[in-house]
Amino acid sequence: MADVILIGEVNDGKLRRVTHEILGELVRQGVDPIVVIPGNGLAPSLAEELGKHGASKVVYLEHDGLKQYSTEGYANALHGYLGSKQISAIVTGATAQGKDFLPRLAAKLGVGMAGDCTELKASGGSFTVRRPVYAGKCSKAVEFVKGPAVFSIRPNVLQMETGKAKMASVEKAAANPGTIRAKIVEVHASGGKKVELTEADNIISGGRPLKEKFNILFECAETIGAAVGASRAACDEGFAAADMQVGQTGKTVSPKLYIACGISGAIQHLAGMRTAKVIVAVNKSADAPIFGVADYGLVADLFEVVPLLTQEFKALKS
Amino acid sequence: MNIFVLVKQVPDTETKIRVNASSSGIEAKEIAKWIVNPYDEHAIEEALKTKEKLKEGTVTAIAVGPDRVVEALRTALAMGCDNAIHIKADESIDTYVAAKALAAACKKESPQLIFAGKQAIDDDQAATFGYVAEYLDIPSVSVVVKVDVATDKKSLRAVREVEGGTHTVETSLPALIAVNQGINNPRYASLPGIMKAKKKEIKAHTLADLGLGSETALTKDSAFALPPPRKACVILQGEVPAQVKELVKRLREEAKVI
Numbered sequence: 001m002a003d004v005i006l007i008g009e010v011n012d013g014k015l016r017r018v019t020h021e022i023l024g025e026l027v028r029q030g031v032d033p034i035v036v037i038p039g040n041g042l043a044p045s046l047a048e049e050l051g052k053h054g055a056s057k058v059v060y061l062e063h064d065g066l067k068q069y070s071t072e073g074y075a076n077a078l079h080g081y082l083g084s085k086q087i088s089a090i091v092t093g094a095t096a097q098g099k100d101f102l103p104r105l106a107a108k109l110g111v112g113m114a115g116d117c118t119e120l121k122a123s124g125g126s127f128t129v130r131r132p133v134y135a136g137k138c139s140k141a142v143e144f145v146k147g148p149a150v151f152s153i154r155p156n157v158l159q160m161e162t163g164k165a166k167m168a169s170v171e172k173a174a175a176n177p178g179t180i181r182a183k184i185v186e187v188h189a190s191g192g193k194k195v196e197l198t199e200a201d202n203i204i205s206g207g208r209p210l211k212e213k214f215n216i217l218f219e220c221a222e223t224i225g226a227a228v229g230a231s232r233a234a235c236d237e238g239f240a241a242a243d244m245q246v247g248q249t250g251k252t253v254s255p256k257l258y259i260a261c262g263i264s265g266a267i268q269h270l271a272g273m274r275t276a277k278v279i280v281a282v283n284k285s286a287d288a289p290i291f292g293v294a295d296y297g298l299v300a301d302l303f304e305v306v307p308l309l310t311q312e313f314k315a316l317k318s
Numbered sequence: 319m320n321i322f323v324l325v326k327q328v329p330d331t332e333t334k335i336r337v338n339a340s341s342s343g344i345e346a347k348e349i350a351k352w353i354v355n356p357y358d359e360h361a362i363e364e365a366l367k368t369k370e371k372l373k374e375g376t377v378t379a380i381a382v383g384p385d386r387v388v389e390a391l392r393t394a395l396a397m398g399c400d401n402a403i404h405i406k407a408d409e410s411i412d413t414y415v416a417a418k419a420l421a422a423a424c425k426k427e428s429p430q431l432i433f434a435g436k437q438a439i440d441d442d443q444a445a446t447f448g449y450v451a452e453y454l455d456i457p458s459v460s461v462v463v464k465v466d467v468a469t470d471k472k473s474l475r476a477v478r479e480v481e482g483g484t485h486t487v488e489t490s491l492p493a494l495i496a497v498n499q500g501i502n503n504p505r506y507a508s509l510p511g512i513m514k515a516k517k518k519e520i521k522a523h524t525l526a527d528l529g530l531g532s533e534t535a536l537t538k539d540s541a542f543a544l545p546p547p548r549k550a551c552v553i554l555q556g557e558v559p560a561q562v563k564e565l566v567k568r569l570r571e572e573a574k575v576i
Contacts (some may be wrong), residue, residue: 001383002477011481032456038457053487068334068449069485071448071457071458071459071460072457078457096461096478096480096481097480097483099444099461100458100460100461102445102448103444103445103446103447103448103449103452104448104451104452104458106414106445106447106449107414107448107449107453108447108452109534111414112412112413112414112536112537113413113414113443113445113537114443114537115442115443115444115445116442116443116444130541132442133440133441133442133444133542134329134333134335134439134440134442135439135442136545137335137544137545138335138337138344138542138543138544138545139542139545140539140540140541140542140543141539141540141541141542142537142538142539143537143538143539143540144536144537145534145535145536145537145538146536152429156435156457177347181334181456181486181490181492181493182458182459182487182488182489183487183489184485184487184489185475185486186485186486187483187484187486188480188483188484188485188486189483189486190483191482196481196482198481198482201576202576217444219332224576234423241500242499242500243479243500245499246440249331249356249439249499250371250499252442256575257573257576259393259576267331267332267334268331268332273417274545274548275545276574277573277575278569279548280565280569281551286553291551291553292551293548293551293574294548294551295548295549295550295552296549296552296554296565296568296569296573297551297552297553297554297576298553298554298557298561298562298565299553300561301558304558305558305561305562308558308559308562309562309565309566312549312562312563312566313566313576315343316417316566316570316576
């Protein structure tokens with residue numbers, strides 16, 4: 001039977017959680033994927049960790065040229081390794097990296113792809129996926145006319161598997177990253193303990209009424225390790241940085257907890273956060289559309305609510 | 319420098335999304351207005367700025383789709399693009415066919431630099447840029463928030479956003495750059511620009527004359543569905559401090575999220 005390939009992503013010497021999440025879903029559906037990790041000098045602990053989450057076969061696709069990520073190096077090496085094999089599906093996380101190389105890999109294979117999926121269904125060697133479109137206002141099923149099915153899965157959506165630990169076998173395969181024309185020359189980590197919006201479990205977001213006072217959200221966010229987001233209006237007016245924008249023209253997030261402060265809930269914004277597990281809305285106007293998607297609503301002044309919330313969260317942690 | 323911009327026309331962000339009767343797509347009647355994909359506006363702006371900085375060159379906007387996409391190309395021209403190319407195709411194409419067509423049309427004109435938006439806000443696929451770059455066999459950098467073309471015009475540096483930071487990528491030209499918002503503030507079309515754009519000729523191709531007459535979509539969409547409705551909102555009662563206490567209690571005990 002044709003193999004299913006899960007391309008693993010390593011960040012800071014550890015596998016990204018999304019790799020385990022996809023693995024978990026595949027294992028639950030009776031698929032035993034080959035986890036392929038491009039890199040060089042990859043630690044044995046990665047395979048052990050994958051085994052704990054249900055993987056039985058791991059391939060380290062190694063070459064000095066893969067030590068650092070590059071679009072072309074990854075696409076070339078993976079195509080070289082996978083090109084001649086019998087494969088029914090290739091899947092990876094819809095991360096900055098996955099979203100970047102996967103289209104090029106699909107193009108090399110001459111197949112279609114589906115990006116940023118939230119569901120996958122394996123049946124008899126063929127795959128169907130579901131992916132949000134129109135920033136989550138709607139979703140669609142995607143079938144692949146010819147194989148392999150190539151798709152990426154959104155982080156934070158599928159569940160990891162912990163009950164099916166195995167000893168994963170590790171095979172080392174030589175890779176050929178080919179000619180790399182676009183190379184990373186500088187890596188810059190954004191300062192401090194900033195939590196990445198798309199990976200955050202908790203998000204506190206603010207709208208235009210916050211004006212220059214986003215600091216109160218940051219203070220509150222710190223108490224529960226939350227990321228801070230913003231509405232388009234707040235970003236357009238310069239109250240919040242552009243990379244904080246949640247919505248159709250900003251980031252799509254699906255945290256466990258989303259607290260919207262002073263955000264009315266334009267369609268544009270709802271599209272980016274409506275898949276959050278629990279939504280809390282704080283707004284002075286009881287008619288604000290945000291209450292239509294919220295689980296808990298506080299019809300109150302955010303400037304009164306947020307400092308109290310910070311206190312309560314602090315009390316909780318101590 | 320010969321600069322190209324990939325442009326997609328998308329339904330306005332205010333469009334009410336409903337699923338059509340056969341679940342094969344969204345209800346077309348609800349689309350009151352089509353716009354240039356917002357990320358592509360940033361791409362157009364960056365192309366125009368690059369031309370201005372280099373003090374030479376041309377900017378060509380290129381789009382694939384039915385006749386309505388000409389309107390998006392007119393907007394691109396009104397913003398300041400010099401030329402526009404329309405590849406005629408019906409609604410059935412997917413990322414693969416669209417990218418094949420864009421790449422084939424680009425190839426005829428050998429652009430040195432291609433800009434695109436990081437994704438279109440209708441399909442949210444974020445893949446066209448990669449396919450096009452691959453089919454042109456040129457390097458690509460995605461989710462870019464800053465571009466600096468070297469003075470010799472043979473290479474560029476692009477800053478790309480990744481989880482928790484940025485990567486600065488250096489690449490030879492030609493290259494394709496998929497931009498994110500935050501890279502610039504797109505200009506508005508000026509009135510003279512709009513007038514001029516109306517008269518400009520838009521070059522047209524068909525899939526057949528690009529040698530792609532037999533290409534068909536490699537993915538099939540179906541079963542469009544709206545997200546399940548959320549439960550009704552619990553509006554907390556009492557004085558604000560009591561509401562906040564109640565909220566934290568419920569987040570802990572009922573929702574179990576903190």
